[in-house]
Amino acid sequence: MALDRPLLRVDGLRTYLKTDGRVIKAVDDVSFSIKKGETYCLVGESGSGKSITALSIIQLLPRFVSSHPGGQVFFDYRDQLARHHLVDMLTLKEERLREIRGSRIAMIFQEPMTSLNPVFTIGEQIIEALLLHHPSMTYPQARERALQALQQVSIKDADQRLDDYPHRLSGGQRQRVMIAMAIACEPDLLIADEPTTALDVTVQADILNLMKTLQRSRGMSILFITHDFGVVAKMADKVGVMRAGKLVEEGALASVLTHPQHSYTRALLDALPENLPRPAGHEAETYETPLVSARDLQVHFPIRKGLLRHTVDRVRAVDGVNLQINPGEIVALVGESGCGKTTLGRAILRLIEPSAGQVFYAGSQISSLPKTALRPYRKHMQIIFQDPMSSLNPRLTIETMLTEPMKVHGIGRSHQDRIARAEETLKQVKLDPDYLWRYPHELSGGQRQRVGIARALVLNPSFIVCDEVTSALDVSVQADVLQMLLALRDERNLALLFITHDIGVVEYVSDRTLVMNAGRIVEEGPTLKVCQNPSHPYTQRLIAAVPRVATVNRSQHIN
Numbered sequence: 001m002a003l004d005r006p007l008l009r010v011d012g013l014r015t016y017l018k019t020d021g022r023v024i025k026a027v028d029d030v031s032f033s034i035k036k037g038e039t040y041c042l043v044g045e046s047g048s049g050k051s052i053t054a055l056s057i058i059q060l061l062p063r064f065v066s067s068h069p070g071g072q073v074f075f076d077y078r079d080q081l082a083r084h085h086l087v088d089m090l091t092l093k094e095e096r097l098r099e100i101r102g103s104r105i106a107m108i109f110q111e112p113m114t115s116l117n118p119v120f121t122i123g124e125q126i127i128e129a130l131l132l133h134h135p136s137m138t139y140p141q142a143r144e145r146a147l148q149a150l151q152q153v154s155i156k157d158a159d160q161r162l163d164d165y166p167h168r169l170s171g172g173q174r175q176r177v178m179i180a181m182a183i184a185c186e187p188d189l190l191i192a193d194e195p196t197t198a199l200d201v202t203v204q205a206d207i208l209n210l211m212k213t214l215q216r217s218r219g220m221s222i223l224f225i226t227h228d229f230g231v232v233a234k235m236a237d238k239v240g241v242m243r244a245g246k247l248v249e250e251g252a253l254a255s256v257l258t259h260p261q262h263s264y265t266r267a268l269l270d271a272l273p274e275n276l277p278r279p280a281g282h283e284a285e286t287y288e289t290p291l292v293s294a295r296d297l298q299v300h301f302p303i304r305k306g307l308l309r310h311t312v313d314r315v316r317a318v319d320g321v322n323l324q325i326n327p328g329e330i331v332a333l334v335g336e337s338g339c340g341k342t343t344l345g346r347a348i349l350r351l352i353e354p355s356a357g358q359v360f361y362a363g364s365q366i367s368s369l370p371k372t373a374l375r376p377y378r379k380h381m382q383i384i385f386q387d388p389m390s391s392l393n394p395r396l397t398i399e400t401m402l403t404e405p406m407k408v409h410g411i412g413r414s415h416q417d418r419i420a421r422a423e424e425t426l427k428q429v430k431l432d433p434d435y436l437w438r439y440p441h442e443l444s445g446g447q448r449q450r451v452g453i454a455r456a457l458v459l460n461p462s463f464i465v466c467d468e469v470t471s472a473l474d475v476s477v478q479a480d481v482l483q484m485l486l487a488l489r490d491e492r493n494l495a496l497l498f499i500t501h502d503i504g505v506v507e508y509v510s511d512r513t514l515v516m517n518a519g520r521i522v523e524e525g526p527t528l529k530v531c532q533n534p535s536h537p538y539t540q541r542l543i544a545a546v547p548r549v550a551t552v553n554r555s556q557h558i559n
Helices: 050-058 094-100 122-133 139-152 171-183 201-218 229-235 253-258 263-270 341-348 371-378 398-408 415-428 433-437 445-457 475-492 503-509 527-532 537-544
Strands: 008-019 022-034 039-043 066-078 084-088 105-108 189-193 221-226 238-243 246-252 292-305 310-325 330-334 356-361 381-384 463-467 495-500 512-517 520-526
Touching: 008 050, 022 050, 022 066, 022 238, 039 050, 039 229, 050 066, 050 105, 050 189, 050 221, 105 171, 122 139, 122 171, 139 171, 171 201, 189 201, 201 221, 201 229, 201 537, 221 229, 229 253, 238 253, 238 263, 246 253, 246 263, 263 475, 292 341, 310 341, 310 520, 330 341, 330 503, 341 381, 341 463, 341 495, 371 381, 381 445, 398 415, 398 433, 398 445, 415 433, 415 445, 445 475, 475 503, 495 503, 503 527, 512 527, 512 537, 520 527, 520 537
Parallel strands: 022 246, 039 221, 039 238, 105 189, 189 221, 330 495, 330 512, 381 463, 463 495
Antiparallel strands: 008 022, 008 066, 066 084, 238 246, 292 310, 292 356, 512 520
């Protein structure tokens, strides 16, 4: 390979998609290059064209809906005899593409559970790829190479995991398996499409460190697609910023983060929680009785085995939690997946029945009330779910979703009065009242989340559990939602239990922070103290694992 020739060069790439009789310019005249051993981060919001660019490079888009009216994708292909050929991926025949895909260019997809075949073991899936690209390799040799790949990605008990099915692995383990499968054939270019989005911050840190280690040991190039600037700061050598199918800015990492030239890049950086204008300090009032409190709250799930399904043990999802939340206070609840955060939030609302302990609302004990007696409290205690698409009924209009709860709880003098209240609530969450007559599928992810917030607000509650409400949102939409929740807190004196794993969001939005691990609260206190000077080893590990962007000097990017 010529020393000055990049491994990958994308020139004027155009990818158009046909849908419902329309043509969408998903990628529109994009050019960039990646050198051997370099990491190029492609960053932007949902729909910007990042993933379509990657799928165009590797030619995995369906031919009947996609076309390339312009551009070239040159790849320095190294064959089995280590000879180099400069090929245009857009013009190669399918047979040649199959030789390159998996062997010389590998891809890690965002959701490993949908990428791994549930009916084959982990080992069978890695071995299949090896035998396909190395016909001379024997089955025992392929199995040994698959085992080595699992060991390289730090899978514990790799020899046993080789014969496990995907459903028996955690999310982080499945993502490691995807990386093992990708590196097994020793590719020259690894395309990673949001490989850590759904992972806990500590698992994400492990995966990112693993990828950098593998890159250094193999001289591998990486095209890393993400919307997380913290990940960009940790991984990138060069950065390209995409918007509406175009590459609006690119450059070296330090240059883009500290001296962004394009207004869109500046807007993305300004929308990061650490760069948002700090809200005015919320005055902590003293209350004799907290609005919501829990005493020794426990939620245990039985483990049943045997023919008669006898209970042999219990999963202690929530194991003796004490907490209190005052009116107008935002309390963050942080911890890794499986620590019990969501179970605790739902147990407080009695969407899950506690096994033991007590829950109080405004001094009244509600944990043992029958369901009929609990109903009057429902309108005061609401929840906003993590995934608005799965929590909104696709058959109902937004109008029905907002007015039915009001009717059940006797709010509003008439249907027209309830519609007027629903319109006013939509305005509060910055949606046009005309959205009342739409269905969930007609809205974007950010708009659906605003509807979820509106549905919680229409009953005029005093306490809301926010369960990972910004985890699936783009950074600019996340900023809008966070600022909106803070404004609503001030207007209505709302108390929020804010469940999240994003420490940047915690620092921006919350007054106090509770850290949860294995069903217990291991640390609590004022947010800045917990985040900047954690005392518990678990909290210290969480904070240390957070990828951060150095605070951008805002005066540097004012036109």
